[in-house]
Amino acid sequence: xxxxxxxxxxxxxxxxxxxxxxxxxxxxxxxxxxxxxxxxxxxxxxxxxxxxxxxxxxxxxxxxxxxxxxxxxxxxxxxxxxxxxxxxxxxxxxxxxxxxxxxxxxxxxxxxxxxxxxxxxxxxxxxxxxxxxxxxxxxxxxxxxxxxxxxxxxxxxxxxxxxxxxxxxxxxxxxxxxxxxxxxxxxxxxxxxxxxxxxxxxxxxxxxxxxxxxxxxxxxxxxxxxxxxxxxxxxxxxxxxxxxxxxxxxxxxxxxxxxxxxxxxxxxxxxxxxxxxxxxxxxxxxxxxxxxxxxxxxxxxxxxxxxxxxxxxxxxxxxxxxxxxxxxxxxxxxxxxxxxxxxxxxxxxxxxxxxxxxxxxxxxxxxxxxxxxxxxxxxxxxxxxxxxxxxxxxxxxxxxxxxxxxxxxxxxxxxxxxxxxxxxxxxxxxxxxxxxxxxxxxxxxxxxxxxxxxxxxxxxxxxxxxxxxxxxxxxxxxxxxxxxxxxxxxxxxxxxxxxxxxxxxxxxxxxxxxxxxxxxxxxxxxxxxxxxxxxxxxxxxxxxxxxxxxxxxxxxxxxxxxxxxxxxxxxxxxxxxxxxxxxxxxxxxxxxxxxxxxxxxxxxxxxxxxxxxxxxxxxxxxxxxxxxxxxxxxxxxxxxxxxxxxxxxxxxxxxxxxxxxxxxxxxxxxxxxxxxxxxxxxxxxxxxxxxxxxxxxxxxxxxxxxxxxxxxxxxxxxxxxxxxxxxxxxxxxxxxxxxxxxxxxxxxxxxxxxxxxxxxxxxxxxxxxxxxxxxxxxxxxxxxxxxxxxxxxxxxxx
Amino acid sequence: xxxxxxxxxxxxxxxxxxxxxxxxxxxxxxxxxxxxxxxxxxxxxxxxxxxxxxxxxxxxxxxxxxxxxxxxxxxxxxxxxxxxxxxxxxxxxxxxxxxxxxxxxxxxxxxxxxxxxxxxxxxxxxxxxxxxxxxxxxxxxxxxxxxxxxxxxxxxxxxxxxxxxxxx
Ligand code: FES
Ligand code: FES
Numbered sequence: 010x011x012x013x014x015x016x017x018x019x020x021x022x023x024x025x026x027x028x029x030x031x032x033x034x035x036x037x038x039x040x041x042x043x044x045x046x047x048x049x050x051x052x053x054x055x056x057x058x059x060x061x062x063x064x065x066x067x068x069x070x071x072x073x074x075x076x077x078x079x080x081x082x083x084x085x086x087x088x089x090x091x092x093x094x095x096x097x098x099x100x101x102x103x104x105x106x107x108x109x110x111x112x113x114x115x116x117x118x119x120x121x122x123x124x125x126x127x128x129x130x131x132x133x134x135x136x137x138x139x140x141x142x143x144x145x146x147x148x149x150x151x152x153x154x155x156x157x158x159x160x161x162x163x164x165x166x167x168x169x170x171x172x173x174x175x176x177x178x179x180x181x182x183x184x185x186x187x188x189x190x191x192x193x194x195x196x197x198x199x200x201x202x203x204x205x206x207x208x209x210x211x212x213x214x215x216x217x218x219x220x221x222x223x224x225x226x227x228x229x230x231x232x233x234x235x236x237x238x239x240x241x242x243x244x245x246x247x248x249x250x251x252x253x254x255x256x257x258x259x260x261x262x263x264x265x266x267x268x269x270x271x272x273x274x275x276x277x278x279x280x281x282x283x284x285x286x287x288x289x290x291x292x293x294x295x296x297x298x299x300x301x302x303x304x305x306x307x308x309x310x311x312x313x314x315x316x317x318x319x320x321x322x323x324x325x326x327x328x329x330x331x332x333x334x335x336x337x338x339x340x341x342x343x344x345x346x347x348x349x350x351x352x353x354x355x356x357x358x359x360x361x362x363x364x365x366x367x368x369x370x371x372x373x374x375x376x377x378x379x380x381x382x383x384x385x386x387x388x389x390x391x392x393x394x395x396x397x398x399x400x401x402x403x404x405x406x407x408x409x410x411x412x413x414x415x416x417x418x419x420x421x422x423x424x425x426x427x428x429x430x431x432x433x434x435x436x437x438x439x440x441x442x443x444x445x446x447x448x449x450x451x452x453x454x455x456x457x458x459x460x461x462x463x464x465x466x467x468x469x470x471x472x473x474x475x476x477x478x479x480x481x482x483x484x485x486x487x488x489x490x491x492x493x494x495x496x497x498x499x500x501x502x503x504x505x506x507x508x509x510x511x512x513x514x515x516x517x518x519x520x521x522x523x524x525x526x527x528x529x530x531x532x533x534x535x536x537x538x539x540x541x542x543x544x545x546x547x548x549x550x551x552x553x554x555x556x557x558x559x560x561x562x563x564x565x566x567x568x569x570x571x572x573x574x575x576x577x578x579x580x581x582x583x584x585x586x587x588x589x590x591x592x593x594x595x596x597x598x599x600x601x602x603x604x605x606x607x608x609x610x611x612x613x614x615x616x617x618x619x620x621x622x623x624x625x626x627x628x629x630x631x632x633x634x635x636x637x638x639x640x641x642x643x644x645x646x647x648x649x650x651x652x653x654x655x656x657x658x659x660x661x662x663x664x665x666x667x668x669x670x671x672x673x674x675x676x677x678x679x680x681x682x683x684x685x686x687x688x689x690x691x692x693x694x695x696x697x698x699x700x701x702x703x704x705x706x707x708x709x710x711x712x713x714x715x716x717x718x719x720x721x722x723x724x725x726x727x728x729x730x731x732x733x734x735x736x737x738x739x740x741x742x743x744x745x746x747x748x749x750x751x752x753x754x755x756x757x758x759x760x761x762x763x764x765x766x767x768x769x770x771x772x773x774x775x776x777x778x779x780x781x782x783x784x785x786x787x788x789x790x791x792x793x794x795x796x797x798x799x800x801x802x803x804x805x806x807x
Numbered sequence: 808x809x810x811x812x813x814x815x816x817x818x819x820x821x822x823x824x825x826x827x828x829x830x831x832x833x834x835x836x837x838x839x840x841x842x843x844x845x846x847x848x849x850x851x852x853x854x855x856x857x858x859x860x861x862x863x864x865x866x867x868x869x870x871x872x873x874x875x876x877x878x879x880x881x882x883x884x885x886x887x888x889x890x891x892x893x894x895x896x897x898x899x900x901x902x903x904x905x906x907x908x909x910x911x912x913x914x915x916x917x918x919x920x921x922x923x924x925x926x927x928x929x930x931x932x933x934x935x936x937x938x939x940x941x942x943x944x945x946x947x948x949x950x951x952x953x954x955x956x957x958x959x960x961x962x963x964x965x966x967x968x969x970x971x972x973x974x975x
Contacts, residue, residue: 023912030920031908031927033854033894040853126839203858203866203955204921254856254921255955286859509919509956690915690961697958698918725863725953733959734950738942762958 017522018687018753024514025533026507035252038207038224043279046209047076049269050128051282052118052135053292054110057362057718058144058157061108064118065136074123075131076276079268081107081117088237088271091263093329095169095477099162100360102328104268109142111159111327112364113719114291116264121272121280144362146718148301148324151361159327159360168325169333169358169476173340173646175415176351181316185307189391193383194787195376195767197299197324198710200369200702201730202508204254205284206262206293210273218539219274221247223266226256226508228545230263231538237267238274245270249535253508257370257702257763258548259295260508261330290364290728291720296712297369298335299324302380306387312394312402314347319380320355323373325366332366333358335373337472338549341418341650342374342463345381346425347403352415362718370702371464371760372472372549375767378462382768383786386459386775396459396772397433401426404461407746417647419637420463420654421748421756423682428744429461429658432680435742436660441676445662449780454665455675458773461658462765464683465651466757468549469635472650475642483641486634487555488542491520491563493627497609499524499531501563503556504541510759511691512552516560518687519753523564525590542630550757553687554653554748555633561752562631570627574611575603577620636750653748653756655683659700659769665777670792670799672708672774674737679765682744684756692758693741699762701736706763707770708789709735782806823887827852828896836883842876843867845883846893854894854924858953865952868925869893875932875951894924897931907931910969911962918956926952930966939970 029035066078081103090101106115118135122128145157151166159166182188208223221234225247235245253260265282273280284293300323307316321339325332336356343352369375385403389396405412407424414420441457448455470485490502501516513533521528536542545551568588575593576583579601586593594602611618612627619625635652642648662676679700686692709729713721722728747754767788774790783802785794820835827850834849841860846852846869858866860879867879870892878891898905907930910916917923926949933940933948940948945966949959 024915026920027912027915027917028904030917030923031894031904031911032898033852033924035854035920035923037853037856037921039857040847042848042851126837126844201955202919202921203864203953204856204919205858253919255919257955283857286861509917509921511918691918694915694918694957694961697960698954698956699958701958702955724861725859726861730864730953730955732950732953733946733963736959738963739958739960 015522016525017518017528019685019689021690022514022518022528022688024511024691025517026511026513037204037252037254038209038222039283041209041222041281043209043211046279046281047121047123047276048125048128049272049280049282050120050125050132051116051288051292052120052132052137054106054113054115054117056110056139056141057113057146058142059110059139060142061106061110061117061137062140063138066118068134069120069131072131072134074127075120077121077272078135079105079119079272081105084271088267089239091237093168094331094473095329095333096479097163097168097329100160100168100329104264112362114364116292119268119272121276144718146361146363146714146716148322148359148361151359159362166360167357168329168360172353172355173416174353175645175647178316178318178351178353181351182307185315186310187391188305188307189387190305191384191387192301192303192786193380194301195298195379196711196788197296198706198712199295199297200257200259201295202255202257202260205286205289206260206265207283208262208266208269209279209281210269211279212274212277214277217244219245219270221245221266221270222251223247223262224251224253225260225262225506226253226546226548227261227263228548233263234266234270238270243539245538247538249504249506249537249541251506253506256508258368258372261367286725287723290723292364294330294365294367296326296364296366298366298373298376300376304380304384306384308388312388312392312399314349314388314403316351317344317349318353321357323358324361324363325358326361326363328365330365331368334472334476335368337476338372338465338650339374339377340416340472340475340648341465342654343416344414345378346405346461346463346656348405350415363714364720368548370699370763374465374760375703375706375764378764379768379771379788382460382462383771386772400429400461417643418650421652421750422746423654423656424744424746425461425656428656428680428682431742431744432658432660432678435740436676436678438660441662448664453667454777454780456663456773456776458661458663458769458771458776459659460765460769460772462768464550464655464657464757464760464764466550466655467554467635467652468545468551469638469651471642471648475646475648481641483639484634485545485638486632487544487551487559488630488632489516489556489559489563490542490628490630491560491567493567493609495613497606499526501531501533501560502536503533504536504544505546506535510547510552510695511688512556514691515553515557515687519557519560520564523561524568543632547759549651550759553755554751554757555635557687557755558752559631559633562633563629566629566631567627570629571608573620573623574608578603578611578618652750653684655756655758655761657681657761657765659765661769661773663770663773663777665795670795672790674704677737677739678742679739679762680742680744681761682746683758683761684748685745685754687753687755695759696741696761697739699760700739700766701731703763703766704736704770705731706788707767708791711789821884823884825886826890828892838882838884840883841879842881842883842886843878846878852893852895856921856924863953865925865929866922868928868952870928870932873935875928894927897927905931906969907934907966910965914961914965914968916957916962916965922952922954926954926962934970940966942967
């Protein structure tokens with residue numbers, strides 16, 4: 010199939026979603042207005058750690074237009090706790106704090122009123138009596154034996170710790186000519202979608218159904234909401250046709266939805282909660298990985314890296330959702346694109362009194378790539394070897410696939426050297442060097458950055474059993490239903506929402522490709538959770554692979570059914586027939602044929618012409634499990650993580666303003682190989698966006714906290730997002746190494762750009778700083794950080 | 808669709824009249840109601856989005872007497888007797904798109920679409936003064952608005968595409 014020329018796949022096609030957005034007719038959760046709808050404002054803890062001694066809501070409740078004030082005490086009695094993704098049953102969590110608060114901004118009470126404005130007024134009148142308690146904000150402090158405990162019942166602030174050893178690490182190190190140790194850190198940043206989280210719920214007493222419209226992307230969201238509310242799964246109907254204003258991992262909102270669902274049920278009125286920006290940034294669990302890496306690389310004189318020891322300590326904040334699991338995904342590409350033979354990986358998640366982490370684009374892979382790539386540059390500098398030459402020595406060769414890495418994952422396919430070379434050629438690397446040196450000769454700080462990295466894709470569940478042996482989930486399917494109606498029109502149904510990845514476009518392209526029908530005529534719908542097919546949502550760059558595979562599978566079943574009907578009516582076997590544009594004809598007798606319309610007519614109305622035993626109608630579903638999925642990890646923690654492995658290589662020229670120390674990106678090229686692209690415009694768009702997102706992580710974005718645990722960057726004035734003034738023109742160079750595991754050779758790409766750009770930009774800044782004997786090993790490389798690094802270097806030289 | 812405001816609210820409402828997308832709208836609003844809330848909740852024009860409510864992201868941008876403004880940072884009463892154009896009113900008639908809207912579709916200048924209405928306003932405001940902008944001018948104009956999805960590249964491409972076609 011891989012070799013077949015595609016008719017629609019890989020071609021420019023307008024995304025079907027766009028039209029509704031450009032005319033202002035998108036329908037996001039905050040747009041849901043229901044008759045009699047009530048609105049929520051939240052009372053948040055001003056302290057990072059405090060005991061709630063008393064909540065007095067009498068003044069609030071006396072206000073006209075106020076319907077309820079809900080406290081954690083009431084809520085906790087009526088719902089079940091949300092548990093962490095790892096085995097730590099004492100680390101329970103509820104939508105509202107109960108008894109104690111564990112981070113500044115944690116929700117303490119919810120006020121329900123006729124309007125949001127009124128609810129906010131009323132929330133100010135809620136009188137909470139706190140007793141401030143000691144807090145622990147620094148993860149290193151949190152690890153000390155006598156540290157203040159965030160969850161005393163858990164007995165320690167460490168919520169997950171496991172040391173994996175894959176292969177003869179010590180022996181390999183002993184054989185190496187050199188070893189080099191370094192520490193790098195990745196600051197707490199996040200995806201910060203422009204739409205905050207919003208959810209509207211409506212309970213119906215007579216049907217016993219809770220309708221939910223929410224800006225989600227979370228797998229198993231309906232199930233989890235139902236469980237927490239102690240409802241059967243079929244009592245919760247989540248509407249997946251809501252448009253989601255960006256997610257990149259964080260749009261989970263379980264606690265929001267449980268809270269709103271509870272109130273809608275209790276009050277018998279529709280209720281809506283739309284986070285404001287501060288709620289989103291400090292209380293919404295939207296912050297991402299916050300890691301310190303200690304890495305040692307063992308390598309030979311010629312640059313061959315043989316072994317690696319990596320310790321990662323991740324500060325997950327006050328509660329745990331899926332955050333510790335973000336240390337898990339990197340297991341599937343722990344050696345990156347390099348031929349490193351053995352690895353020790355010491356992964357630790359520690360709790361502090363900070364806003365909790367949530368899943369963020371790449372699920373922990375971007376920080377790990379940054380840590381590894383920083384090391385590659387350091388080894389090159391140590392050996393006085395060219396960074397590119399060093400990478401070439403270590404990159405896995407294109408004829409070595411499927412390639413088994415020490416942690417047990419097979420990489421499906423790739424051609425890393427070629428992709429890197431293409432990127433270097435497009436960037437005109439020799440000219441780039443001249444430009445850099447010219448800038449330097451003019452007294453500027455300028456540097457070139459390189460990164461190469463892997464993007465595991467096709468979201469698998471393996472990190473769950475790997476990090477929590479009690480969780481034996483090995484099924485992570487996705488599915489699609491394709492239906493041809495009486496008129497011959499095609500409709501496809503998917504069981505998940507979309508946050509900008511153009512799934513409708515992808516599914517119609519794939520179905521059109523298989524059925525050889527114009528995709529623009531194919532309608533694609535998002536089901537709701539009561540009539541949806543099983544799905545695990547877009548997490549882990551899985552939709553091109555999984556939903557694409559499922560859509561193709563369902564369409565192929567339709568095609569087969571049409572062939573079977575034709576064969577029956579023409580008196581031949583299906584093998585004697587060819588399918589073209591929906592019509593069917595005999596291979597060696599073109600006059601023997603049946604049209605699409607005739608076949609559809611038979612399927613829907615002429616039961617007497619159907620083969621015996623065939624169901625009437627034309628509707629097929631296909632449920633697909635992640636290829637290479639379905640296995641539990643081995644005892645030593647080896648696991649086939651994700652099935653497909655895209656690859657990217659970035660080349661950057663950056664300069665640093667000698668007065669403001671602001672970094673400007675002067676040239677940006679990204680070589681990218683995600684196999685066959687179903688919708689190239691969409692893939693490119695996500696890659697551009699991912700690069701911009703990574704630029705933010707590298708240079709600007711940080712959730713900073715005071716020693717008292719107060720968030721210091723809770724607005725867009727102090728948490729800086731890159732604008733078009735910072736993001737440069739970007740050139741993407743495509744390469745295509747099809748995956749042998751997927752229907753069309755596609756791989757995932759939703760995390761592209763973000764996984765490699767922080768490393769490349771950091772590499773460029775460090776190349777610039779190297780002329781001054783300075784370096785920075787932590788992100789973001791803000792003007793202040795650069796200024797400090799230069800001063801440190803200067804005073805060291807003085 | 809009326810605002811779910813309590814009958815018992817003690818805050819006095821003020822009469823205003825605003826011409827929104829060519830239609831005169833007369834309402835009584837609380838003076839503290841922001842323009843974006845008025846458009847979304849009172850008029851049901853949910854195309855204008857709220858991203859930050861503090862003037863940085865630009866998702867709420869509308870035209871006020873033909874100038875782009877942050878509708879989260881002003882009150883509806885301040886727009887009394889003025890003209891507002893929202894994304895719903897950009898195109899001359901239903902079922903039609905402006906050149907820039909069309910170019911956004913053609914060049915894939917959006918993903919989740921959340922920043923898009925505000926971004927379109929910024930682009931239209933630019934083109935109103937500068938019909939044939941350079942790439943730098945486009946980047947400069949849209950630096951007022953944050954998009955988390957596109958990395959801006961395809962937005963720049965779209966505006967260049969729309970304005971170059973016009974030249975021919
Ligand atoms: S919502 Fe108005 S600028 Fe962000
Ligand atoms: S398209 Fe999603 S924020 Fe711009």
